[in-house]
Amino acid sequence: MKLNRISLIMTLFASVAFAQQWEAGGIGGFGITPDATATGSAGSASIGLKNGGMLGGFAGADDYARLGGEASYLYRFSDLKVSSGGQEVNLAGHSQFVDFRMLVHFAPRESNIRPFVAVGGGVGIYSGTGEPNAAQPLNNFVALTNTRETKPMVSGAVGLKCKVSPHVALRFEVRDYATPFPNRLIAPAPGIALSGWLNNIAVVGGIGGVF
Numbered sequence: 657m658k659l660n661r662i663s664l665i666m667t668l669f670a671s672v673a674f675a676q677q678w679e680a681g682g683i684g685g686f687g688i689t690p691d692a693t694a695t696g697s698a699g700s701a702s703i704g705l706k707n708g709g710m711l712g713g714f715a716g717a718d719d720y721a722r723l724g725g726e727a728s729y730l731y732r733f734s735d736l737k738v739s740s741g742g743q744e745v746n747l748a749g750h751s752q753f754v755d756f757r758m759l760v761h762f763a764p765r766e767s768n769i770r771p772f773v774a775v776g777g778g779v780g781i782y783s784g785t786g787e788p789n790a791a792q793p794l795n796n797f798v799a800l801t802n803t804r805e806t807k808p809m810v811s812g813a814v815g816l817k818c819k820v821s822p823h824v825a826l827r828f829e830v831r832d833y834a835t836p837f838p839n840r841l842i843a844p845a846p847g848i849a850l851s852g853w854l855n856n857i858a859v860v861g862g863i864g865g866v867f
Contacts, residue, residue: 798850
């Protein structure tokens with residue numbers, strides 16, 4: 657009886673694994689973050705992250721003909737910045753985004769062209785890596801700090817997968833990683849209020865193995 661039960665479990669596991677289509681690969685592209693605004697008695701300043709390149713990877717599976725899930729990681733070169741009155745101050749930094757996404761495809765797995773949308777969540781990790789200046793210009797608005805700050809994140813994307821062979825697929829995506837503003841990394845001066853969300857737009861392409 658025990659042997660029959662083990663055989664049944666192994667058969668069920670094999671059938672599920674066979675039904676799934678797995679995909680893993682690398683992605684890269686460019687990240688854009690619209691500026692936020694810091695306003696005080698001295699006027700206003702644009703603050704946020706400089707646009708920069710992105711590199712990362714993904715891995716996931718299509719559990720059903722049109723529905724799947726994947727984990728994704730992106731590293732972005734993103735110096736901190738504050739600018740006002742024609743003056744800009746920067747501090748070296750980077751960002752990392754880790755999310756788990758549900759993908760809804762608009763074509764079955766057998767199709768060579770598969771448009772999709774994705775929604776998910778995870779964390780955004782913002783880091784300042786440069787040497788901060790105690791006498792930083794524009795510090796009446798914000799201070800750019802050598803700090804790591806982790807924020808909860810929601811993500812969304814639209815994209816397209818293109819099979820170039822039975823086991824290789826290209827993908828192109830526009831993603832949005834939205835987090836609360838990292839106000840310890842970019843710290844407001846007294847009398848300056850920072851709130852709201854930071855939207856990190858990622859335009860990426862990649863290549864993956866399908867098996």
